[in-house]
Amino acid sequence: MNSVLLIFMMIGIGALIGGLTNSLAIKMLFRPYRAIHIGNYRLPFTPGLIPKRQQELAQQLGKMVVNHLLTPEGIRRKLTHSSFKAQMTTWAKDEVQTMLKKEDTLKEILEKFQIDVTSTSIQGHVSQWVKHRYELVMNEYRGNTIEELLTPELREKADRGVDQAAAHIQASIESYFRSEEGKEKVAALIDNYLDNQGFLGNMISSFMGPDGLTERIYPLILKYVSDQEMEDWLETMLHTEKDKLLTKRVEWFEEQIGREALGTKLGELVAHALPVEQWMGRTVKDWTSPYEEKILHTFVPAAVDHISELLSSKVEGMMTQLRLSEIVQEEVEAFQVDRLEEMVLGISRREFKMITYLGALLGGMIGLLQAIIVLFFG
Template sequence: MNPVILIVIMIIIGAMIGGVTNSLAIKMLFRPYRAIYIGKYRLPFTPGLIPKRQQELARQLGKMVVEHLLTPEGLRRKLKAPIFQDQVTTWAQKEVEGWLDHPATIKDLARDLDVDISSKKLEKSVSGWIEDRYHTIMSEYRHVPLEEILSEEWKRKAEKGTDRLADHIQESIIRYFQSREGRQKVTALIENYLDNQGFLGNMISSFMGPDGITERIYPAITRYIADNEMNVWLRGMLQSELKELMQHRVSFFEDKIGRETIGRVLGQSVAKALPIEKWVTRSIAEWTRPHREKIVYNLVPLFITKMTELLSSRMDRMMETMHLSEIVQEEVEAFQVQRLEEMVLGISRREFKMITYLGALLGGLIGMLQGIIVLFFG
């Protein structure tokens, strides 16, 4: 045979063998996707390398991600980076601003959440809560004397109030007796007294007459009730009454009206005094408008700073709780090998072709070398 033709044939055969071998090796990285059996015997090299080692690959990837890629230290650096915090703060401020401008009312939000906040129900809830709080607080003070509950300031106010009450009572009595009605009342009392005294009363009445007796007694009565002695007596009496009341337990005053009655009336009064209907029909924008600037520019940055510090301090525990390596392992195990093959070939198709061509080139060179050796020794 012509030496040139022999060498060419050897080169072509070597190139075909080298190219086909490399191409087959690349294919066998992924294919076949499943093991192939002939009877009970599995064919060698089935499934492909990656499908066969997918679980081990998934385990190693999970370990690599946790130990070398998503480490707590790396995440802390990212969280504490000024650029990242500025980005998060800007995003949070925009989100909060949008929420603060929301036209929905509290009632609308509750309806979206399937929560009933009608005015009557809220009034009932507020009333019940205040009533419960009243009984809870009073259970601690019912058996305590009133003077032990009141502060010194309130005791002084009570004493001053008692003195003012004595002055007011005296002034009221004076005005009454100086009025026409008071004078008539004094005359009627004198007449009634004399009528009940029998003969002596009739004699005095006939001798002086009711009007005459009134003219003599009335000035003495008005002078006495206007005298300072009357004021001192009233103050002393009321102060004595006050001291006696201070010795009573709180339950003494509560029982005069009724515990349940006080709690119920107090709760209902407070609930009706609150503008609940107005509150629930106000929009979020109306509620937050007075505090908008403070919320957006003060509270939001502070909240982001505190949250990043909290996340940084809890990063190790969070990553342990999340089990990232197991998540990565499960995702890789569930990933379809066919899809992985498409991704790898889509990225490295050119490089794989070059490997195939390199195999053909090396095969051709080996074939040429073999042809030369055959000619030389043949």
């Protein structure tokens, strides 16, 4: 009976020692959280293993994340994978479509971003921009003649335009003189001329009658204004004037109008011609509805592909700039050990219990072996 009791006692003591030892070892992974000092002496095994090695663990985790987990190659493969692009395209389409359906006006959107923009300020900026662009263009071409600026095609068009203008002027003159108003004007001019000639005019008027001279001269005028000679003369005159104008420099025309006034007036005309107030009152939906299908089905997929390729080519530089290893290290160093213990135990509580039970089992087996040895040699 004493032998059986001895065996059970040694088994129990060994199991208790083994279980407590493993349980204590598990707790010493985390506890105590801080070093314990008695005077200037620090108790051994304080703090626990993980708190004591937290900084080193943080450094190693940072290196592991960058070198083995979040590698540039892995991120590049993810960014260029077809399934990832499809997911991003679907997400981008949903987000863009939501934005395109907004009923906010352009003015309201600018106010949300605290951008103070009014129609007057926009018109002022447009006017200044047009004036500035005008000055830049004119500085380049001001010293050139009109002829130097015209291409052969434009020169040919100008010549045809002069010919057409001559024909139009002749037709207008002829039409005027064939009208009653024109005929009356000729009669009035002849009467006025005769009245100013004194006795000679009165003699001619009395000799030919009041309408006689008009009836003789009027057909001649009609014949002259409709004759080919008249058209040739008009063409020659207009071509001569055109050639004179073509030899003028651009700055000459600018001076005739007023250099400063021309740039300012041009800017004002363009600015006031723009319906800025109407644009500011239009909603995002109004602006984008004509182009919604093209934006969603053409622009968004192309933008996703372009951004994916761009990020893929820049991923190494981005990771270097982000310093991921330092971020991981800082986060691990700042992580509370009690929270880490709670997380680890929450995940592995069952496994730790099994380790404790295994320690008790091994301790019990060792106790049994010791009891057998004691009984055998005792």
